[in-house]
Amino acid sequence: MGSIAIMLRGVYWSAVAGLTVIACAMGAGGIALAHYFVGPPLLATAFALLAAASAFTLDESASTVVDVTPTGPAAQTAARAGALTAPVCGGLGLLVGMALRPTTVPTWAMALALIGNVLLGFAVAGVGRLQTGEPGLWASAATAFPLVLAPLYEPVSRRIHTFPSTRSEAISSNTWWAIAATISLLIIATAARSDRAFR
């Protein structure tokens, strides 16, 4: 346990915590306006920010040294997954807030979206970590921008919902996030087994 705590000290906490705080602030706005049409998009943006926060959890400044230690990438990834508690806790706070507001957005659907966002950010960072010690910047942008713009980009939004919605003619958010979360877990497992240095 102590070792995990020490390994977590290497996390880029200012980015993870900073993005989580901004996400919570934005999500709080979405909860306050839950009954207006702008509420869910604000929450979707907040969740995208949580995905961006997750993408920074694998950043390792001392990667040239760390990548040749006996503690392999699988163990390091597992330890770094502990840093996901920050965005997950932020998201849980938003879920509780939303649950207290009587809306048509099911809490469990939002929970699935939260899990999917966080795992997606972590998975993208996991792939980036194979190439560089600090993939957070690119991984967070690559994850968050499409998630934010997808609901706004009509050619995409009419086909896929990335946040729980009552519109029925597109792939529902639940389907999308179930698929995305599953694929993300597979990507994380595969990336974690790959040696980051020896290639």
Place this chain on the structure above:
Amino acid sequence: MIRLSDVGRKYGRTWALSGVDVDLSTGVVGLLGPNGAGKTTLLRLLATALAPTRGQISVFDLDPQIPEQRTAIRRRLGYLPQEVGFPRGFTAFAFVDYVAVLKEWTHSAARHAEVRRVLDLVGLSSIATKRIRTLSGGQRRRLALAQALLGTPELLVLDEPTTGVDPEQRAALRAVLAEAARTSIVVLATHQTEDVAALCERVLVLDSGQIRYDGPVRELTRHAAGRVWLADQPDPAARASWRTGTGRYRNIAESAPPDVELVEPSLEDAYLLLRAGTGTTPHSQGIRA
């Protein structure tokens, strides 16, 4: 024992290293060569930070291509890369402690004692609690070396360990590395020929990805005997010539003119001659065609 057999490494279409055959055993081996010669690539191959494109590497009879054996090698390895990033907000102690955890030092008391030991070895025990961002460049380099010394590894791979380090500390580090070399294989890449001359029994000179010289340091230095002299003017035929602090010119060439003041060559002189493509006696065992 480390063995490299016809090892090569390619980046894109460029062979950074090719046809490297070398055996390494206990002691200090210096690695010299110009920029882009392949020194860092060779060190990264030894440190299991890179896979060879061609050839075989064996470290303590273990094959780094096999994941379990690669991990076993890493348990016996200390590696100082050319550039080391440090996590934000860490103190010197915290950084070495962090690496120690990754090197499987799970027992905190033993780990902390080991961290204090290596920090003391590199002369940083008095500033162990200072934040890394407040340390000078030389102090950071010593800190990076400290993490490589954790656990007294059997293989120490050091890429320019004394860059930015003051002469006093450099002398102290030489003592540390000399002591380590009693029981470990130390491979040291550097541009400081004085470090190689002072510390290494054996030197490898790399050029364009191939080994140009592999042999005793004394042997290489001896190749420059009779080829280095002082004069009042630079010799236009010299391979290298520069004005020294005494105002006279140190000249290095394949043959010295008659009646010049010959001086004792240094390893640097021999290295410059070798780089110029000369400085070899036809029958030298150490120099490779």
Place this chain on the structure above:
Amino acid sequence: MIVTAIRPRMPGTLPTLTWHETRRYVRSPVLLLALALTAYAIYDLSRGVVADVDELPTYPASFLGGFGMVAACWLTQSMQRSAEALNVAPTPARVRTSALCLMAAVPFACGVLSLLAVVMFRRVDGDWTEGAFTTTDRFAVLLSQVAIPALGGPLLGIAVGRWVRAGWIAPALFLIIVGWVMLANGLADTYRNSLPVLLMRMFAPFTFFTTWTGGGVQTWRGSPVAFLGWQLCLCALAVTVALLRDTDRSRRRRLLGCLFVVGALAVVTWALAVTGGLHHAVITYPGGLPQPI
């Protein structure tokens, strides 16, 4: 004899630096993605008749403005790593910053081209879909929604990049701006005539002036022309803030003075944007006159 090479002063440093920065910027994968997405969005949405005129402009604003801001910020921050060496070069930091700001002419040009493409290829149901605006106002709306964000976004990115080292701040800022715009305009959809919502809507680098309601088009309060002026003041503020970094004392005083003047002008244009234009939201139907709502 000691011979010292005397390097002549090179008056072309700024153009040379601008060219270098422009080349780096246009090769940024983030910008290239933004250009591709903008082009595709304009192409895709121009194939049919657009019911909601506000839909198409959001894409150039988001991509060229938002992504462009991130690309410019990262470009600026990348040079900060060499700041210690660069700051002792004969070319002062303000020249390097000026070169970066001039580089923003390239995304602005892309924004203008996007605007032309929107004007030429967008098909709407009739003039009524663009709200109860004069031609000047309509042009101001398009300019403020399509071309100016492509200039202001990169300039904001440069200003942020000069002052902040953390790379994650740029994507976070983009998302904050998106959130603010969504919030302000979302509230305006419900509280059309509310003054606080109007203040919030105008106090943003981007805003909508109309909204499609399915049967008609609502035109909200606010002056598009004055809002355009506000946006240009924000651009000037961004340039001034960027130049303030690493400047000597005498220039800093002048820049602070400039900041004050531009800031005052921004306040004036913002006030005009809030107080100008329609004083009450109206709704326009095909063939009908605007009616207050």
